[in-house]
Amino acid sequence: MSPQRNRAIILAAAGVATAVLAVSCLPRSHPGADPTADLAAGPPAAVVRVDQVGYAPGEAKHAYLMTSRPVTRAPFRVLDGSGKEVLSGTAGPSTGRWSSTYKSVHTLDLSRLTAPGDYRVEVTGSLHATSPKFRVAPADELLDKVVQDNVRFFAAQRDGADVDADVLRRKPSHLTDRQATLYDTPAYDEDAERLLEPLKPVGGPVDVSGGWFDAGDFLKFTHTASYSTASLLLAQRTTPAGGEKLAEEARHGLDWLDKMWDGSSGTLYVQVGIGVGDTDDGSGKVRSDHDVWRLPEADDAMRVRPGDPDYTIKHRPVFRAAPPGEPISPNLAGRVAAAFALAAQLDAEDDPERASTEMEKAAQIYALADTSPKGQLVTAFPHGFYPESSWEDDMEFGAAELALAGEALGDDRTQEWSRQAGHWAKQYLSSDNLGTLGLGDVSALAHADLAKLIDDGRPSGEVGRERLVADLKRQLEDGKARAARDPFRAGADYTDFDSVPHAFGLATTAQLYHRVTGDSRYDSFATQQRNWALGANAWGSSFVIGEGSTFPHCPEHQAANLAGSLTGKGDILVGGVVNGPNEAAKLRELNSFPTMRPCPTRASNPFSAFNGHGGGYMDNVGAWQTVEAADDFTATALLAFSLSTGPEDNEPSERFSS
Numbered sequence: 001m002s003p004q005r006n007r008a009i010i011l012a013a014a015g016v017a018t019a020v021l022a023v024s025c026l027p028r029s030h031p032g033a034d035p036t037a038d039l040a041a042g043p044p045a046a047v048v049r050v051d052q053v054g055y056a057p058g059e060a061k062h063a064y065l066m067t068s069r070p071v072t073r074a075p076f077r078v079l080d081g082s083g084k085e086v087l088s089g090t091a092g093p094s095t096g097r098w099s100s101t102y103k104s105v106h107t108l109d110l111s112r113l114t115a116p117g118d119y120r121v122e123v124t125g126s127l128h129a130t131s132p133k134f135r136v137a138p139a140d141e142l143l144d145k146v147v148q149d150n151v152r153f154f155a156a157q158r159d160g161a162d163v164d165a166d167v168l169r170r171k172p173s174h175l176t177d178r179q180a181t182l183y184d185t186p187a188y189d190e191d192a193e194r195l196l197e198p199l200k201p202v203g204g205p206v207d208v209s210g211g212w213f214d215a216g217d218f219l220k221f222t223h224t225a226s227y228s229t230a231s232l233l234l235a236q237r238t239t240p241a242g243g244e245k246l247a248e249e250a251r252h253g254l255d256w257l258d259k260m261w262d263g264s265s266g267t268l269y270v271q272v273g274i275g276v277g278d279t280d281d282g283s284g285k286v287r288s289d290h291d292v293w294r295l296p297e298a299d300d301a302m303r304v305r306p307g308d309p310d311y312t313i314k315h316r317p318v319f320r321a322a323p324p325g326e327p328i329s330p331n332l333a334g335r336v337a338a339a340f341a342l343a344a345q346l347d348a349e350d351d352p353e354r355a356s357t358e359m360e361k362a363a364q365i366y367a368l369a370d371t372s373p374k375g376q377l378v379t380a381f382p383h384g385f386y387p388e389s390s391w392e393d394d395m396e397f398g399a400a401e402l403a404l405a406g407e408a409l410g411d412d413r414t415q416e417w418s419r420q421a422g423h424w425a426k427q428y429l430s431s432d433n434l435g436t437l438g439l440g441d442v443s444a445l446a447h448a449d450l451a452k453l454i455d456d457g458r459p460s461g462e463v464g465r466e467r468l469v470a471d472l473k474r475q476l477e478d479g480k481a482r483a484a485r486d487p488f489r490a491g492a493d494y495t496d497f498d499s500v501p502h503a504f505g506l507a508t509t510a511q512l513y514h515r516v517t518g519d520s521r522y523d524s525f526a527t528q529q530r531n532w533a534l535g536a537n538a539w540g541s542s543f544v545i546g547e548g549s550t551f552p553h554c555p556e557h558q559a560a561n562l563a564g565s566l567t568g569k570g571d572i573l574v575g576g577v578v579n580g581p582n583e584a585a586k587l588r589e590l591n592s593f594p595t596m597r598p599c600p601t602r603a604s605n606p607f608s609a610f611n612g613h614g615g616g617y618m619d620n621v622g623a624w625q626t627v628e629a630a631d632d633f634t635a636t637a638l639l640a641f642s643l644s645t646g647p648e649d650n651e652p653s654e655r656f657s658s
């Protein structure tokens with residue numbers, strides 16, 4: 001978990017005595033940061049970084065040469081799979097200094113390479129370096145598999161009885177969630193991060209089984225599940241790339257959200273399980289999910305009684321957004337409503353009865369939003385797991401999707417929902433919480449669909465199409481300005497958490513901008529962000545597990561660590577997107593548990609040779625700061641890849657054409 005996921009609380013859990021699954025430690029080999037480099041003799045004088053998944057024929061293509069000394073017009077050539085030279089050129093001027101070891105970065109323009117095939121870049125002359133292999137192929141050929149792998153990650157995250165045994169040898173887990181107890185809102189000391197008072201039961205039992213684990217742990221949150229479900233449904237609406245598996249996984253997420261909503265009492269449940277107990281070292285009367293390292297099915301096997309420290313690990317508490325019938329935090333109301341309304345849009349033609357039911361659930365939840373919230377928004381307990389202050393964007397998102405669902409079903413509330421979407425868009429644009437696409441800000445998704453409603457002649461009340469487009473442009477210009485200062489043209493800040501999902505959020509927004517406007521000015525920027533996340537970065541690693549030749553082998557993920565392969569081959573957490581680079585100083589303390597399988601087996605971090613600009617990266621199971629895969633990360637990437645698999649010339653789809 002990122003600082004939003006605030007996993008620093010479990011850094012020293014070694015020695016905790018609890019019922020966990022014991023496993024043997026199996027030594028595994030682990031590759032260096034660059035498959036072509038022998039770091040035993042020190043960092044190589046030059047390395048070439050490419051998008052290891054590949055490039056589409058018609059898009060801008062850039063690789064990067066990182067050198068230990070400044071060079072002028074370094075020659076390079078591109079070799080095909082048979083070793084034949086198919087392109088040659090010289091490196092561009094320096095894009096900046098990277099570190100004390102690598103004093104210069106240069107762009108290698110490969111845009112003239114358009115013939116499909118497998119290639120490598122070779123730098124010649126006074127410096128020698130060879131890139132990993134990459135492909136040139138139509139976008140759908142490159143990225144459809146990645147989308148399918150992203151979907152497979154969600155299958156690995158499944159909880160409950162309906163798990164996929166072919167992924168990480170998963171077994172049914174947390175079956176006790178079928179009869180869970182409701183508890184009052186927990187009181188936390190947010191600074192010390194511990195429970196201040198005993199948990200107080202207020203009702204139940206309720207069935208909250210199923211759904212997805214949030215990340216590498218086993219907690220479940222409505223906040224993240226609704227964002228991920230909506231993203232999967234948007235991808236399903238956009239492209240056939242994920243096929244039936246994508247539709248099935250999106251339905252799995254929606255079915256769990258349905259359990260988290262009790263329409264009869266007007267209650268939205270927001271969390272299953274606790275990540276912080278009554279002490280920060282797991283030794284108190286209430287231990288938490290974050291205090292143990294085990295396979296999820298081990299929780300069901302525990303023999304516990306009320307009052308035992310592990311009782312709430314097996315019998316997981318459920319928390320509400322608000323008491324029954326009371327107003328719901330608007331960030332939750334908006335995004336959960338959007339998920340149900342998106343499902344209604346997709347079901348409208350083939351199953352209008354189900355679509356109508358989904359739309360009514362969306363309307364109920366949306367209508368309960370507290371539109372004058374005071375204090376902290378409800379996201380998770382403690383709030384520090386997912387701090388968020390933006391909510392008008394969620395309400396715009398919910399209203400826009402309700403209006404599109406109403407349009408598909410011929411509902412007479414369509415006009416009013418469209419008007420409300422415009423109202424909330426204006427409120428967002430006037431707020432102090434303007435951000436870019438990710439778990440904490442869904443304005444780009446909302447703006448794109450509100451623009452569609454305006455194109456359909458629906459009223460938007462207080463905001464015009466031009467303001468929506470201007471805000472999409474604002475988000476992209478912010479990223480583009482940062483990229484212009486970065487040697488690898490990254491629009492994300494890799495000295496902070498969530499750099500990789502932020503890059504994918506920018507790529508998604510650029511694609512949406514093109515679909516809304518027909519304007520291709522940000523297409524190359526979108527490609528740059530995808531390239532950076534898939535290997536064209538200083539560390540030469542793809543940050544999507546299983547994609548490219550170098551990717552995380554040691555994610556901080558309990559099921560992957562205890563049940564999967566640690567070699568990068570075989571049964572791995574394929575498709576999972578990790579946080580990626582972070583501030584190097586944050587990597588000084590790693591998580592450690594007695595039952596954790598060491599990965600890698602050596603203590604050194606070969607990627608540290610390529611740290612720079614304050615950023616660092618480590619592929620180590622304890623490095624939650626860089627290699628914990630998460631649902632929202634993967635959902636954002638999946639949507640970015642899905643939007644990229646349209647026509648090669650990226651013409652706006654009929655649905656989004658201006």
